[in-house]
Amino acid sequence: xxxxxxxxxxxxxxxxxxxxxxxxxxxxxxxxxxxxxxxxxxxxxxxxxxxxxxxxxxxxxxxxxxxxxxxxxxxxxxxxxxxxxxxxxxxxxxxxxxxxxxxxxxxxxxxxxxxxxxxxxxxxxxxxxxxxxxxxxxxxxxxxxxxxxxxxxxxxxxxxxxxxxxxxxxxxxxxxxxxxxxxxxxxx
Amino acid sequence: xxxxxxxxxxxxxxxxxxxxxxxxxxxxxxxxxxxxxxxxxxxxxxxxxxxxxxxxxxxxxxxxxxxxxxxxxxxxxxxxxxxxxxxxxxxxxxxxxxxxxxxxxxxxxxxxxxxxxxxxxxxxxxxxxxxxxxxxxxxxxxxxxxxxxxxxxxxxx
Numbered sequence: 001x002x003x004x005x006x007x008x009x010x011x012x013x014x015x016x017x018x019x020x021x022x023x024x025x026x027x028x029x030x031x032x033x034x035x036x037x038x039x040x041x042x043x044x045x046x047x048x049x050x051x052x053x054x055x056x057x058x059x060x061x062x063x064x065x066x067x068x069x070x071x072x073x074x075x076x077x078x079x080x081x082x083x084x085x086x087x088x089x090x091x092x093x094x095x096x097x098x099x100x101x102x103x104x105x106x107x108x109x110x111x112x113x114x115x116x117x118x119x120x121x122x123x124x125x126x127x128x129x130x131x132x133x134x135x136x137x138x139x140x141x142x143x144x145x146x147x148x149x150x151x152x153x154x155x156x157x158x159x160x161x162x163x164x165x166x167x168x169x170x171x172x173x174x175x176x177x178x179x180x181x182x183x184x185x186x187x188x
Numbered sequence: 189x190x191x192x193x194x195x196x197x198x199x200x201x202x203x204x205x206x207x208x209x210x211x212x213x214x215x216x217x218x219x220x221x222x223x224x225x226x227x228x229x230x231x232x233x234x235x236x237x238x239x240x241x242x243x244x245x246x247x248x249x250x251x252x253x254x255x256x257x258x259x260x261x262x263x264x265x266x267x268x269x270x271x272x273x274x275x276x277x278x279x280x281x282x283x284x285x286x287x288x289x290x291x292x293x294x295x296x297x298x299x300x301x302x303x304x305x306x307x308x309x310x311x312x313x314x315x316x317x318x319x320x321x322x323x324x325x326x327x328x329x330x331x332x333x334x335x336x337x338x339x340x341x342x343x344x345x
Contacts, residue, residue, distance in 0.1 A: 011243050014225030015250030021214060023258025029206040030273035036307040039332045047329075053336035067208045069311050071215015076315025078216070079223035087226050093235040108223070109230040109304065109318055116320050131303030132310075132324035136331025138296025139307060141342065142289050145296065146306040150248055155255030156278050163285040167293020168300060169237075175301025176237035 008088045022155050031064060034148030036139035038062060038069045080108075100184040123183050134171075142167065204271040222312045230304030237301055286345035299331075 025033040041062030044054040058066075086105050094105060102110045118124030139145040142164045144153060150168070153161025226232045227247060236244035261267070262275065269275060300306055303324055305313055310328065314321040335342075 009221070009225040011225065011246030012250060014221050014227065015247040016254045017221050018218065018247065019251035019254030020258065021218065022255035023262055024214065026259070026262055026275050026277070027267060027269055028210055029271045030269040030275040032276040032278075035311075039307060039328055040336075043329055043333050043336065047333055049333065049336065051333075051336045053339060054333075063208060064206065064211045067211040068215035068218075071212040071217075072219040072222070072308060072311040073215075073315035074212075075216040075219015075221075076223050076228070076312035077219075077317075078315075079220040080316040087229045087231045089229075089231045089235045090240045092240040093231065093238055096238060096240075097231070097234060105231065107318075108226070108228060108313065108316055114230065114318055114320055116323075119320060119323060127302045127304075128320060128324050129327045131299045131301075132327030133331040133334075134295050134299025135303055135306065135310075135324075136299075136328030137335050138292050138294070138299055138331070139328075140292070140332050140335040141339075142292025142296055145308075146248075146300075147308055149293075151251050151255055153278075154252045155259050157256065158278055160285040160289050163289040164293040164296075167290050168297040171294040171297020171299070172233075172237045172301035173297075174294075175298050176234060179298070179302065 018151060019155065022152050029064070032148070033152045034144055035065065035069065035072075036136075036145035036148060038065050039136050040140060041066055100180060102184070126179075126183055131175075138171070203273050206271050206273065218308070219312045219315060222309060223316060228305060228309035228312045228316065233300065233304040286343075288342070288344040291343065 022033050025031045040054070041058040043049075044056060044058040044062075047054070087108060089105070097103075097105075097110075102112060104111050112118065113124050113127055115124070119128060135145075142149065144161065144164060146168070149158075149161040149164040154165065222228045225243075225247060227244070232244055235241045259277070263277070296306075303310075305321070305324070307328070310321050310325055314325070
């Protein structure tokens with residue numbers, strides 16, 4: 001029991017728990033599970049634009065998912081209070097990232113790249129700001145993210161979701177194998 | 189507080205109010221699962237895109253399997269929602285997916301590979317104490333706003 005509290009949870013615990021969210025959310029009020037639409041809700045709620053894309057009742061359509069997003073933050077806070085230290089990634093990944101100058105594996109993200117001070121560096125800016133922009137832009141253009149397309153959409157056997165997920169992987173592979181080495185070079 | 193979805197076709201049955209607290213509970217549970225299974229970790233996303241561990245593939249694969257079984261059970265048993273709202277199940281007839289899924293998907297993937305977090309984990313990481321994710325969130329909002337402003341000029345089919 002204690003190891004469940006201190007060790008990383010295996011895929012066969014996490015995956016089914018995440019997948020179960022899809023039928024549960026359907027069975028409660030018929031909602032199709034997805035998270036990235038909250039970004040659109042926040043835009044609709046905060047940025048006056050006059051754009052038709054944001055002209056909808058975000059309270060009625062997005063209240064449920066914004067509440068879920070608040071829960072995600074609370075859950076993250078609770079889990080971090082008692083969590084383990086180093087992420088249990090493979091030796092091969094450690095070696096690859098070490099070659100890119102990333103040597104601190106003590107947190108959930110590399111501290112050299114994901115901090116407020118790193119924002120002022122080129123690699124930190126590209127990873128956080130450019131990466132964040134592309135995540136936001138891409139998820140609305142493709143009309144869904146990892147939750148809406150990879151989990152909800154594939155669960156419903158949607159072809160459009162399969163295409164979107166293939167796109168996610170094409171983009172991710174380009175970032176990992178082309179952009180990151182260019183950005184980080186042999187070290188920082 | 190209760191909300192009534194407006195986009196859903198009205199059911200012949202009267203609906204019960206949809207409460208928000210179940211979504212808060214689901215969010216908290218998922219936030220804990222995402223953290224403990226290290227789904228939120230930039231390192232794990234790197235490991236996935238380098239094909240160096242089964243972990244993330246196992247999570248996504250088993251999540252889809254459980255989700256698909258759940259949807260099939262709902263469909264075949266003709267289950268209704270507890271609040272009597274109609275289910276937003278996709279009923280699309282097959283048509284070739286438009287370019288928006290390719291182009292948007294690739295743009296999202298480029299960002300996912302850099303940031304190492306998709307939308308759910310952005311929230312969870314902020315809760316984890318990685319406060320710089322607020323900057324990623326603001327930038328993601330800028331990306332969404334840009335899409336909203338440009339979408340009539342972007343290819344969609």
